[in-house]
Amino acid sequence: MDIQQSIRALGQQARKASRVLAAASTHAKNAMLIATANEIRRQQDALLRANAKDLASAKQAGLEPAMLDRLTLNEKGIESMAAGLEQIAALPDPIGEITELRRRPSGIQVGKMRVPLGVIGIIYEARPNVTADAAALCLKSGNAAILRGGSEAIESNRAIAACIQTGLSAAALPAASVQVVDTTDRAAVGALITMPDYVDVIVPRGGKGLIARIATEARVPVIKHLDGNCHVYIDDDADSVKIVPIVENAKTQRYGTCNTAETLLLAQKIAATALPGIAAMFAAKGVEMRCCEESLPLLRQAAIPGAKLVPANEEDWREEYLAPIIAIKIVAGLNEAIAHINAWSSGHTEAIITENYTHAMRFLREVDSSSVMVNASTRFADGFEYGLGAEIGISTDKIHARGPVGLEGLTSQKWVVFGHGEIRS
């Protein structure tokens, strides 16, 4: 059987399982999650052994340290994987909820019922914890899952898949509810993203290159997250006490996350008073500042010890540094800030610091990004911080789900009609 056929076979089985899952009780789904968590704890040694094999091959293949780090499973990681499953079990079940039920003049009652999407394909890098996490989110939301993790994690993923099978069997749910693609052949991805009959949506989790390729080649809808070029705009009416803490947190709490700020915009009126304090904080943390033509002389004049000042060029407005670098630009005021963000942002997360009510409200409404904030750090753009309980990813798409995607993002709503024999006239 070639790879195309074997992935189609997975798809057919997943579609069949999805019918059962759509009707599965909350009790059965939670029982599966808890049984899987227990099995993961019980199989700790087997998981560590499988992971050791992956790590040995990866080291031999010369994998980068950051990738080795993400591939590594230790006792703490295994416990947190099990605890993550229990947390998802504790979340409310989104499926079956009927909302907006209204009686129409014809006599019928019309409402919307929340239902699973069906079959979800998850494509991710060599991070074994994603296998358990993604399986749990799909299952709790009533979806069958086909998981395709990075080939460097294949032994770990097989071991986790075995635990998931034990969980499914304990809850009497179909084995094909969660299927892990058990091949390192890259053609499997191409097959998975071009089966609209069997896969309803693809969620890629990984680097930009992987996601861009999947978005281009997919023949099924993709819930995708591209860049996180996030902005903080300091308005002329900003509260001086809030400025440095928010900018510091947004840029420096973690450099490598997608909700980290990459560009700082300042209203002209406040720039001269606000910038030196910000720059001193950045200098102390070793953050390089790529400055616009107006901010550069201003900061040079301030002569802050250790400040790394570099002239910005247009590329800096687009760049997601994921590093101790920030672009700085002085704008005339709110209008130019909004225009700059809507022109250059990747549509992820933007924040305004202001005490001006009208400016705050205009920023919220007019900035076209998935998360828009007033007087808070961009770092809050996260499923857990938003109260979703879990997160499969952050969408920078505009249709279906925007921003952090939790269980609800893996569902849809169909129309339900309660009639009493009505016919249309």
Add this chain to the structure above:
Amino acid sequence: MDIQQSIRALGQQARKASRVLAAASTHAKNAMLIATANEIRRQQDALLRANAKDLASAKQAGLEPAMLDRLTLNEKGIESMAAGLEQIAALPDPIGEITELRRRPSGIQVGKMRVPLGVIGIIYEARPNVTADAAALCLKSGNAAILRGGSEAIESNRAIAACIQTGLSAAALPAASVQVVDTTDRAAVGALITMPDYVDVIVPRGGKGLIARIATEARVPVIKHLDGNCHVYIDDDADSVKIVPIVENAKTQRYGTCNTAETLLLAQKIAATALPGIAAMFAAKGVEMRCCEESLPLLRQAAIPGAKLVPANEEDWREEYLAPIIAIKIVAGLNEAIAHINAWSSGHTEAIITENYTHAMRFLREVDSSSVMVNASTRFADGFEYGLGAEIGISTDKIHARGPVGLEGLTSQKWVVFGHGEIRS
């Protein structure tokens, strides 16, 4: 300037206009709709003249009568176009609504704000009324629109576009808020559906061939409607008084609509008592019955005068007849009915006739279609009947919008965060 460039230019202008529309007041949007309605009434003669030119060319080109019918504008059609705009003006504005605003442990308040999608491309056949209707729905939902109607309607569309421009100008909204592609070159469609930078979603309205082609070639999300292979299932516990009226309405009220029933399923226990009455009604209306192996002898034995009985083959379970033909199949009961529908339906609309509570609830939950009904005619699957006030189409997709798509389907939700200086710890 070649066609690719000129469509890109439309896209750039639409993107710019979309920023203004996203922030436009409800008052301005409604003023535009009412001014356009007035102008359409005022320009009645010009519209009739333009339409006469289109009709003359179409007749010369040998267009089919059904297409000529859809292309024709008369006084009544013009008045109903104007009234349609006023109805959309009267609908509540979906934009800016904030829901689910909750305070999180960190102190931030997080909610969702309803926002436009941005730029919507509508591709449709030679139906001039769609030009006004689609423009109005996009504008009311805060979206810029690029409209590409069938080339046979170009003169009519130009005349309607002029009225729309008068409306935009009266409300001081950007001229590029609604742009009608003013060329009959087919390459325009190809360009429009491959500009993700400038177009956020494509809504094709038309025949299956057009929609399938767009879905395959598009590089932007498509809200699409494919087949309407709708089912009515008569359960063993059906109320005999409801059966014939619902089946009659679902199949025969209009043969050519997507929510017309195409397959009738009957539980074995009720088939012998229910089928003769149904078949007599179909015979009286000249509806051909394509019968399964079990129903065919039963109906032959009933010897209903004028009944057109034909043996069904597998193709009949898939077919959207859009004609006085219905497929009939006897199933063991609810389980087989649900399995048959989920296997063969196009996911549009299905109805069960039953008095059994558990069967009704299972049908609603387990049938994977965009509208699922109990004891009502499938013909109710419609934006107006559901209370949406208007409809841009019916989606058979599973992500974003399912079923009838009104103003809300042309919007999305972004996250808004109200902070007080919070940073993430």
